[in-house]
Structures are given as C-alpha cells and as structure tokens.
Amino acid sequence: MGNEYVSKTPASEEKLLQQRFMVWVYRWMTLGLALTAVIAMLVFYNKTLLTYISNSNWIFMGMILAELAVVFILSFNIQRMSISMAIIMFLLYSILNGFTVSVIISLYTAASVGYTLFIAALMFGIMSIYGYFTQKDLTRFGNLLTMGLIGLIIAFIINIIWFNSTVYWILSIVGVLIFVGLTAFDTQRLKQIGESATPGEASMKLGVIGALTLYLDFINIFFLLLGMSARRS
Incomplete structure (x- = not known):
C-alpha cells in the first residue's frame, strides 16, 4: 500500500496525487461502513446476543465509551x-459501532x-460531491458548523x-x-490536504x-434521521 502515493511534483502530478488521496479516503470510509453493516446484521439476526x-445498559454504554476511546486515541x-x-x-471502531447500530x-x-439509510446516503453523497467540486471556500462555514455541533451536543445532553x-x-x-454541512466542509478540507500531501505513511x-x-458525518446523519422516524417496531 505504501507505493500508492507517488512523489509530489509541482503541477503535472499534483492532481493525480490528490485523486489517489481521496480514493484512499473513500475506500476506507466505504470499507468501514460495510463492516459496520455486516456486524450490525449478524448481531441483529442473533436474537440471543x-x-x-x-x-444490559452497562454493556451498551460500555460499547459507546469504547467507541469514543478508540476515536480519541486514533485522532490524537x-x-x-x-x-x-x-x-x-x-x-475496530467500525466493528464496535456495528454492535451499537444493531x-x-x-x-x-x-x-x-431502509428508507432512512437511502435518504442519508443521498444527502451525504450530494453534499460530499458539492464539497469536492465547489470553488467556494467553506472554511468560515466549517468554523460555524463546529461551534454549532458543540452547542448541539450540550443541548442533547440537557x-x-x-x-x-x-x-x-x-x-x-x-x-x-449541521452534519450535511460538515460533510461538504470535511470533503473540501480533505481535498485540500490531498493537494499538498507528501508521499508515504x-x-x-x-x-x-x-x-x-x-464515516462519522454519514453515521450521524443516519442516526438523526432515524431518530426522527415514528415507525418503531
């Protein structure tokens, strides 16, 4: 995999480097979501588990805390x-989240x-495409969305x-x-990272x-939309 990135060149291969970086990002995001879906279905159809x-509230909360710990460790x-x-x-995070999703x-x-998953995928796809191709700088919006996310978390806790x-x-x-906006912002930010990326690990x-x-943008859009659904089993 280490050979997937070529040496950075001034202009001719910069676009290719960016594209390879984004393919790498979307590949792992897709694999993570697929793994979560597989685990969720396996657990869902294992009624005993x-x-x-x-x-068990302790087990469920333990899984959520484990997910947060993995994200924290990975990020920092x-x-x-x-x-x-x-x-x-x-x-590992994708697997743990599969249990939570189930x-x-x-x-x-x-x-x-199924309906919510389709709508979430559609919204995510549209905003990610927009974030990739728009010429508008979304940095200012990203800062506002991040502050809005912090306020949203506090409001949900209350x-x-x-x-x-x-x-x-x-x-x-x-x-x-907020999360559809963050999808566009994060996509544009990753594209910019890809433009200036150096080769290697x-x-x-x-x-x-x-x-x-x-992955987190998509899964949060899905959870929020699903929570608004009145069609409980």
Whole structure:
C-alpha cells in the first residue's frame, strides 16, 4: 500500500496525487461502513446476543465509551502509530459501532431503516460531491458548523435530562443540517490536504483520519434521521 502515493511534483502530478488521496479516503470510509453493516446484521439476526446487549445498559454504554476511546486515541495519537495500527483502530471502531447500530435499528421497522439509510446516503453523497467540486471556500462555514455541533451536543445532553419530544425533533433537524454541512466542509478540507500531501505513511494516516471523519458525518446523519422516524417496531 505504501507505493500508492507517488512523489509530489509541482503541477503535472499534483492532481493525480490528490485523486489517489481521496480514493484512499473513500475506500476506507466505504470499507468501514460495510463492516459496520455486516456486524450490525449478524448481531441483529442473533436474537440471543441482541437481547443480551439490549437488556444490559452497562454493556451498551460500555460499547459507546469504547467507541469514543478508540476515536480519541486514533485522532490524537495518529502521528505515533504505524499505518497498520491506524487501520486496525479504524476497523475496530467500525466493528464496535456495528454492535451499537444493531441495537438501535432493532427499535425500528425494516422499511423505516431502509428508507432512512437511502435518504442519508443521498444527502451525504450530494453534499460530499458539492464539497469536492465547489470553488467556494467553506472554511468560515466549517468554523460555524463546529461551534454549532458543540452547542448541539450540550443541548442533547440537557434534553436527555429534561426530555421534550418537540425539542428533540428540533435538535434532530438542526443536527442533520449541521452534519450535511460538515460533510461538504470535511470533503473540501480533505481535498485540500490531498493537494499538498507528501508521499508515504504520513499521507496514508491522514487518509485514515479523513475516512473516520466522513464515516462519522454519514453515521450521524443516519442516526438523526432515524431518530426522527415514528415507525418503531
């Protein structure tokens, strides 16, 4: 895999380097999502395991905390890792998230999950394409969206304590708008990284982080849309 990136040249191969970087990002994002889907389906159809996880709040919360730990470690220690370790950590996160997804989708009908998945994929795809091809600088919007995301997390935590269904709907809508915006911003940022990427492991590790970023954008759009669905099983 290390030969996937050619030496950086002033102009002639810069576009090719960028394209290879983005292919690397989307490849791992897609593999991560596919792995999550496979694990989620395996657990979903294993009713004994699904019931065990669903009925144990400690196990479910432990998995969520483990996911957060993996994201934290991967994000803040990427420079110290080998490319192999970075990929293993990303795939580990995808597997753990598969268990979480299986529990969540079990609360909804198959039709609702399928429809929501289609809409989430469509929204993500459109905004990622926009982020890649637009000539508009999205940096300012990215900063606003990041601040909005922090506020959204705080608001969701407060609403968990004093739950209000109307507030939940409003927050979910705002959340979807934030993450579709972040999808465009993150795609453009990754494209810019690809333009100035240097060959070797450093670029490949940045690509893994990029894959994780887009993965999280997509999965959050899906979760927020699904949470707005009234079609529970």
